[in-house]
Amino acid sequence: MALSLEKTPIEGLTIIHPHVFEDERGYFIKDFEASFFKANGLPIEFLETNESKSKKGTIRGLHFQQHYSQGKLIRVIKGDVFDVAVDLRFGSPTFGKWMGFELSEYNHDILYIPDGFAHGFLALEDDSIFSYKCTNKYAPEFDSGIRFNDADINVEWPVDKIGGWDKVITSEKDAKLQSLKDFIAKNEPISFDI
Known part of the structure; x- marks a missing residue:
């Protein structure tokens, strides 16, 4: 029962294809x-596991922790999401670049996002259940993020799959997040530990 992986053009950002066995009973x-x-250079120790359920059209993100940065191992248990990672590692050749991946109960793909990235997703189906393991603890005092519609990052959210921008649901907190320019101006690198 072998797993396989797929490296992406952004260093450290990795898709893992799990072993899936399906028959008339369901799957394993x-x-x-x-x-x-x-x-394969991926972490084996995770300190937290979290789960969220989202309505179709919900955008969460783009989140990160300024300190105690979290690497995330992500899988969608139910439904379908468009998952986005943005490289915020100062000095990285892909700083400010994003990649998006469709993760679903149908393809079973898993995404590993290293620490130093902002992360968010768009739920493409109702009651999408999103599960992720984190390499570091949640530290609410260092919770931060960048607006999901930041013009400089310019994520191409597939809103056509939910009926357009007027169907997007987001929190007031996420709508007020900083811009990429604001983040750069602070010149404070994201750190794994304090």
Whole structure:
């Protein structure tokens, strides 16, 4: 029962294809194997697991922690989401660049986002359940983010799949997040530890 992985053009951002066995009863998924993760330079220790359920059209993000930055291992258990990672590592050749991935209960793909990234997603189906393991603890005092519609990052959200921009649901907090320019002007790199 082998897992496989796919590297992306952004260093560290990795898609993991789990082993999936399906028959008339349903399916069995092997989505983590410490030896495989370690051999491929992925973390094997996660400190938290979180889950969210979202209505179709919900955009969450783009979130990060300024300190105690979290690497995230993400899988969609139910439904379908468009998941986005933005490289915020100062000095990275892909700083400010984003990539998007469709993660769903249908393709079973898993995304690993290293620390130093902003992260968000758009729920493409009602009651999409999103589960993720984190390499660091949640530190609400360092909670931060960049607006999902920041013009400089220019994420191409597939809003046509939800009926257009007028169907987008977001929190008041996310709508008021800083811009990429504001983040750069502070000149404070994201750190894993204080």
